[in-house]
Amino acid sequence: MHNRIAPGVTLIATSKRDNAFLVDGDDGFTLIDVGWAKAPQSLLTAVADLGRKPSDIRRIVLTHAHPDHVQGAAQLRDLTGAPILIHPADAPWLDAGRVPPEGRSGFVGRAIDRLPKLHWTPFTPDATVNDGELIQDSDGLRVVHTPGHSPGHIVLVHEPTRTVLLGDAVFNRGAIALGPAALAADPDLRRASLAKLPADLRTIGFAHGAPLTEGNADAFHEFLEALRAPA
Ligand SMILES: [Zn+2]
Ligand SMILES: [Zn+2]
Numbered sequence: 550m551h552n553r554i555a556p557g558v559t560l561i562a563t564s565k566r567d568n569a570f571l572v573d574g575d576d577g578f579t580l581i582d583v584g585w586a587k588a589p590q591s592l593l594t595a596v597a598d599l600g601r602k603p604s605d606i607r608r609i610v611l612t613h614a615h616p617d618h619v620q621g622a623a624q625l626r627d628l629t630g631a632p633i634l635i636h637p638a639d640a641p642w643l644d645a646g647r648v649p650p651e652g653r654s655g656f657v658g659r660a661i662d663r664l665p666k667l668h669w670t671p672f673t674p675d676a677t678v679n680d681g682e683l684i685q686d687s688d689g690l691r692v693v694h695t696p697g698h699s700p701g702h703i704v705l706v707h708e709p710t711r712t713v714l715l716g717d718a719v720f721n722r723g724a725i726a727l728g729p730a731a732l733a734a735d736p737d738l739r740r741a742s743l744a745k746l747p748a749d750l751r752t753i754g755f756a757h758g759a760p761l762t763e764g765n766a767d768a769f770h771e772f773l774e775a776l777r778a779p780a
Contacts, residue, residue: 550595551571551595551598551599554570554752554754554760554762555707555710555712555751555752555763556709556710557572557573557707557709557710558570558571558573558707558710558712558714558752558754559572559595559599560754560760561592562591563583563584563585563587563621564584564585564587564588564591566617566722567585567588567617567756567757568755568756568757568758568760569581569582569583569584569588569592570582570714570754571595571599571606572688572689572690572705572707573688574607574685574687574688574689575687576607576685576687577601577604577605577606577607578596578601578605578606578607579607579684579688579690580592580606580608580609580610581610581612581690581705581716582611582612582618582619582716582756583611583619583620583621583622583625584617584618584620584621585616585617585620585621586621586624586669587621588620588625589624589625592606592621603629604630604631606629606631607631607685608632608634609622609625609626609631609632609633609634610635610678610684610690610703610705611633611634611635611639611643612702612703612704612705612714612715612716612717612718613636613639613698613699613701613702613703613717614635614640614642614648614699615648615699615717616647616648616667616668616669617756618716618717619643619669622643622669622672623669623670626672632674632676633674633675633676634674634677634678634684635674635701636677636678636679636692636702636703637677637679637701638696638699638700638701639699639700639701639702640674643673644671644672644673646668646670646671647662647667647668647669648662648667648699649662650662651734652700652734653731653733653734654730654733654734654735654736655729655730655731657729657732658729658731658733678692678703679692679694680692680693680703681693684705688707689707689708689709690706690707691705691706691708692704692705693705693706693745694742694745695739695742695743695745696735696742697718697734697736697737697738697739697741697742698718698728698733698734698739699717699733699734700734700735702717702718704716704718704746706746706747706750710751710752711747711749711751711752712750712752712753712754713746713750713752714754714756715753715754715755715756717756718739718743719755719769719772720757720758721753721755721757721758721759722757722758723758725758725768725772726772727739727776740776740777743773748770750766750770751763751766752766753766
């Protein structure tokens, strides 16, 4: 399943609960996140439905190193030849093949990370991306480092359409929310990270939950406003 949420930005559901995004550029697609082990199949089906080929995915940007975003990444790299990019603070987790105990603030988070189904075959990213960088001139994707959910979590702002791809910085499962603190590395950092987002975002893409398309983003801005209010 795929649908265009803004000009040049396509959401691909890699499972019932997980979204990845394809962003058009001059040389092909930049893919934001992969998904679980079965995600490469869904992604390549969507690429074929769009009339394109696997090698049209030119780079894979991971918002953070959690299994529901990265478990299928190494296989997708093999199938497409696309390099994998991630923030340096999360890069060591890819090589570890799992989220380390210090990666979750709560007991529940540390417990689930011991489950083999939440591990992945260790792999090394090809490059790192940092706060303020453009991924590629032609795709117009600006990196915003948003630590909290994980130390190297990033959000991508598609500058041509003012679309934000939030990864797990914010969830939209039933309601717009920060998500469980126990699953975050440093939950207290999340508010300050979101305060870095520009105010003029028009389309909102979540890794988990339905997008808010142009004209429907008010609920997200109200959520950000409420976060800024003193506790
Ligand atoms: Zn996550
Ligand atoms: Zn996630």
